[in-house]
Amino acid sequence: xxxxxxxxxxxxxxxxxxxxxxxxxxxxxxxxxxxxxxxxxxxxxxxxxxxxxxxxxxxxxxxxxxxxxxxxxxxxxxxxxxxxxxxxxxxxxxxxxxxxxxxxxxxxxxxxxxxxxxxxxxxxxxxxxxxxxxxxxxxxxxxxxxxxxxxxxxxxxxxxxxxxxxxxxxxxxxxxxxxxxxxxxxxxxxxxxxxxxxxxxxxxxxxxxxxxxxxxxxxxxxxxxxxxxxxxxxxxxxxxxxxxxxxxxxxxxxxxx
Amino acid sequence: xxxxxxxxxxxxxxxxxxxxxxxxxxxxxxxxxxxxxxxxxxxxxxxxxxxxxxxxxxxxxxxxxxxxxxxxxxxxxxxxxxxxxxxxxxxxxxxxxxxxxxxxxxxxxxxxxxxxxxxxxxxxxxxxxxxxxxxxxxxxxxxxxxxxxxxxxxxxxxxxxxxxxxxxxxxxxxxxxxxxxxxxxxxxxxxxxxxxxxxxxxxxxxxxxxxxxxxxxxxxxxxxxxxxxxxxxxxxxxxxxxxxxxxxxxxxxxxxxxxxxxxxxxxxxxxxxxxxxxxxxxxxxxxxxxxxxxxxxxxxx
Numbered sequence: 001x002x003x004x005x006x007x008x009x010x011x012x013x014x015x016x017x018x019x020x021x022x023x024x025x026x027x028x029x030x031x032x033x034x035x036x037x038x039x040x041x042x043x044x045x046x047x048x049x050x051x052x053x054x055x056x057x058x059x060x061x062x063x064x065x066x067x068x069x070x071x072x073x074x075x076x077x078x079x080x081x082x083x084x085x086x087x088x089x090x091x092x093x094x095x096x097x098x099x100x101x102x103x104x105x106x107x108x109x110x111x112x113x114x115x116x117x118x119x120x121x122x123x124x125x126x127x128x129x130x131x132x133x134x135x136x137x138x139x140x141x142x143x144x145x146x147x148x149x150x151x152x153x154x155x156x157x158x159x160x161x162x163x164x165x166x167x168x169x170x171x172x173x174x175x176x177x178x179x180x181x182x183x184x185x186x187x188x189x190x191x192x193x194x195x196x197x198x199x200x201x202x203x204x205x206x207x208x209x210x211x212x213x214x215x216x217x218x219x220x221x222x223x224x225x226x227x228x229x230x231x232x233x234x235x236x237x238x239x240x241x242x243x244x245x246x247x248x249x250x251x252x253x254x255x256x257x
Numbered sequence: 258x259x260x261x262x263x264x265x266x267x268x269x270x271x272x273x274x275x276x277x278x279x280x281x282x283x284x285x286x287x288x289x290x291x292x293x294x295x296x297x298x299x300x301x302x303x304x305x306x307x308x309x310x311x312x313x314x315x316x317x318x319x320x321x322x323x324x325x326x327x328x329x330x331x332x333x334x335x336x337x338x339x340x341x342x343x344x345x346x347x348x349x350x351x352x353x354x355x356x357x358x359x360x361x362x363x364x365x366x367x368x369x370x371x372x373x374x375x376x377x378x379x380x381x382x383x384x385x386x387x388x389x390x391x392x393x394x395x396x397x398x399x400x401x402x403x404x405x406x407x408x409x410x411x412x413x414x415x416x417x418x419x420x421x422x423x424x425x426x427x428x429x430x431x432x433x434x435x436x437x438x439x440x441x442x443x444x445x446x447x448x449x450x451x452x453x454x455x456x457x458x459x460x461x462x463x464x465x466x467x468x469x470x471x472x473x474x475x476x477x478x479x480x481x482x483x484x485x486x487x488x489x490x491x492x493x494x495x496x497x498x499x500x501x502x503x504x505x506x507x508x509x510x511x512x513x514x515x516x517x518x519x520x521x522x523x524x525x526x527x528x529x530x531x532x533x534x535x536x537x538x539x540x541x542x543x544x545x546x547x548x549x550x551x552x553x554x555x556x557x558x
Contacts, residue, residue, distance in 0.1 A: 111325035113262040
């Protein structure tokens, strides 16, 4: 059965337990980090995902003075239902497993980087040291053993909850009806990690995306590409013909005919 | 700053890949519609040879750019697997087929093979050449993580630029081949020696250059107007290469093309160097176009 994680940002206290648990379970090295230069994000550390960082917390200051409000948002692979990276991968190294995770088989990776450019959320990273792609795996190896992902297990407030995809979608739909914001319910055709929040996720630095699935996007785009191509092709032929005719006319006129 | 996933090597690959497709298109058209005229045959041969060497060079750039190549040299072969789901796999197959057809056409030209078989290859190669050049754009258009690339104009821009650079390179190489390898390419030497025919080919080709440049300028304008965050091309760190491309890579060659035809009986000693200069600018411009678009997509959010 397809699993999902419901991320209820209203319950998040920004403790970073998920960040630490992820590092430990996935055997990711500690890396030196830098202070965030953006005052709105100064407590966000590390600043971004990396081959050694599958997940991190965004600490976002919204508003100023009296109306200042902290928002915390966990960032990781959202495990799309129909993932762009899986479609883009020329080697089938990246796969969507039936139980939810978008995972990858390192031995098939050729390091082309197309998944990095294809992912609408900017998640996959290339590990220059080991020459392979890295990203959150939804703790696929734990799910297989009936365990929760490391970050979900570590979360003390149940801001992260593992459930079936249908349940997560139902809860998010309900939250939307109550006027809350969601992320991952509609974006790129839906993801297996779904957020509920009091503020729009795009205010927290999440990319604004359409609901189009990869297949829908590609069909639309291909039609436009071919349409443009036909038009340009016709313009080329017409341009060459017209130009030749005009030159002939000019030459004739110059010769005084 | 975020590290670029696709750097200068990939820009070089997009450039020579587009040029390979474009040179083949020019070469095939010159042969199919050339009415067996000598200068058209030479242009066709030059175009086909350019396409073969460019696509091989492109494959070298491509494989060297693959992050895992140094660890597992056979890993690039995996790129054929996810066909037709992955557009990159589709492209890998297109480029492979194109390389084979380009090689066959080159062999048929070089060893003076049957002209009907050659033309048959050229018709297939024409489709594959357009597909190869267009693919370098579709690869970017389909990458949804880079909104700047998500425009339907990119494949057309790359096909037109591929034809422009392919034609420039094919014409550029004719005198060079004639001078350095006259024994293997007698017809090249004869054409260049008979100054009048070569001048006629250059002047005649300029009308195609003019049309290609004008359409490329129009497409880039549309791209600038509609692309996500495209304004940063004209003001940010990429503005220098971008304007170099527009002015030196398009406008100056357009001026030279216009001048080559306008001025009655342009001195041969001036026509050839002016054209060679223009071809070099077009080629540099073609590379800058790929570099600017490739980089812009990865830094504009």
